[in-house]
Amino acid sequence: MIPSAAVTTVLLAALQLIVFVLFAPFLTATIRLTKARLQSRRGPGLLQPYRDLAKWWGKLPLESNASGPVARYAPPVVLGAILTAALLVPEATSRAPLLGWGDLLVVVGLFATARFVLALSALDAGGAFGGMGSSRDVAISALAEPGLVLALAGAALAAGSSDLGIISAFGIKQGIGLLGPAHLLAAAAFAIVIVAETGHHPVDNPDTHLELTMIHEGMLIEASGRSLATLVFASELKLVVLAAVFSAAFFPFGGATEIAPGPIALGLLLGLGKMLIVGQGLALLDASIAKARIMTLPDLLGLASLLAIAGLGIQVLLP
Template identity: 40%
Template sequence: MSALGVVGGVLQPVVVVAGSPVLVGVMRQIRARLEGRAGAGIWQPWRDLRKLLRKDSLAPRGTSEVFRAAPLVLVATTLVVAVVTPLLTTESAAAGVADLFAVVALLALGTVALALAGLDTGTAFGGMGASREMTIIALVEPTLLVAIFALSVRVGSTNLAAIVTSTLHDPARVISPASLLAAVALIVVIVAETGRLPVDNPSTHLELTMVHEAMVLEYAGPDLAMVELASAMRLTVFLGLLANLFAPWGIATSATPLAIGLGLLVWLGKVTVLGVVLAAGEVFVAKLHLFRVPELLAGSFLLALLAVAASFFLA
């Protein structure tokens, strides 16, 4: 493990934990302004987390340890991904875990844990949300794997740090057909994985349209705070990974303070821009009917397959 990997492994989770609620606040503020509202301010998510942490944890009668462990699993898996993914530096703190398949498995583990918690409550809405989430993840995870695999073909490795480093050294790959197709597929995956419009509405309270919110209705206090923080962290990690896979310029390649500081500022800027674009786009997009969501996700999977084919035949 190099010094650069150690710095990234220590700094990245701190930045993700501290900055993800602010990113959510910025996105909410952008939506509010575009909709003609004043908005609660970019610090409101942190204020909400602080309020939840001061409350008592409550668990529905009859729930098991699955319900209580799900928020911890969700936060822990997201933290591990934040540590090993090349966000601020080109080297990973744990190169073995930074493999594409390991990262996707960790993200899927957190989602499955939350779905099991929704089932464990025994409520109609919890089971409905878990069922919908499993339908979405069954289509999203293969697309995520195939889209990033298309980028790894020319590199000869599924290690995310190797893919980012290779793109940094060969910028022309960004405008190749394989990269463009993979980028579109990955954008759809991020929208679905993070519960954004048009797949899900993170601000809805209509029971028949909820997906993510239906699984967490029974959580309260610190448990709900962990779920909300983990959701914000996943959004930040996904946007950061998207930025570095297709625009890695500015990422730190050495462990000097100047390089690390510049890499941090550039990464924060890229993630903020992507978050603003995503929030602005949601204002003009309506939520899809539930039965139309598989069609959207199947289309993204087809784009990912075309990206793999292009990476082999147009190399």
């Protein structure tokens, strides 16, 4: 029996939603564990992020006297935007679960929505740290955005579509021949953007609570209880979604091209494996290099844009 299109969409969306939601804290856990081992610490167990989320979810929320509805209702909007983006990215299959709902620009746009609302909510309490984190986050993202879009534009021009599913299917069909110089330059640019967007070394330190160095943590400083749990989970999920975009656009090999249980299971395992590799790369960065001064970040993020531009140049000017 061949399931109808609507049933397939619902089943794939539900599968992806459940897998991403359950996997996101685990990915963060593996990054922390590797980082700890590289620093000769034992590190927390792999279930610690789940325990943290459960702990915060059950806690009595504290709200600042100065803050109002923006800080209160921002966390659901942030997580909602990232969850929506999560369903527009192919993972187990070469098509996104929500086929024909939106392309890579919609995913980038939903990330921008999440960033806008989070940065705004950080200003609500009227403290210095929220403003500091918020101002740095929007500035760094502004520099990262051209690299992000240009890198994806390279993949989109090669495939002839900005739909992530079509890009991914194109890549699977090309096989190893996909990995030309233009493609690898774009992939390198995207890798730098992942580091910046998920707040790992050398851009941000995910573990710091030292006041003057916080970026993402600075924005969460006034959040507590369920708001904190929602925002932390949203950032864990964002890493998963970005890693999924990375593998769909640049290394889609192994994704299921037909809708059948066997290939989907295989594609899912390979997809999760690729995410773990991305996570280990981030852990390696965290453990091996120091956080850079914020003033030097334009060099790094400019490099991402330049790599992506070089890739596009090869693609367009040297056919």
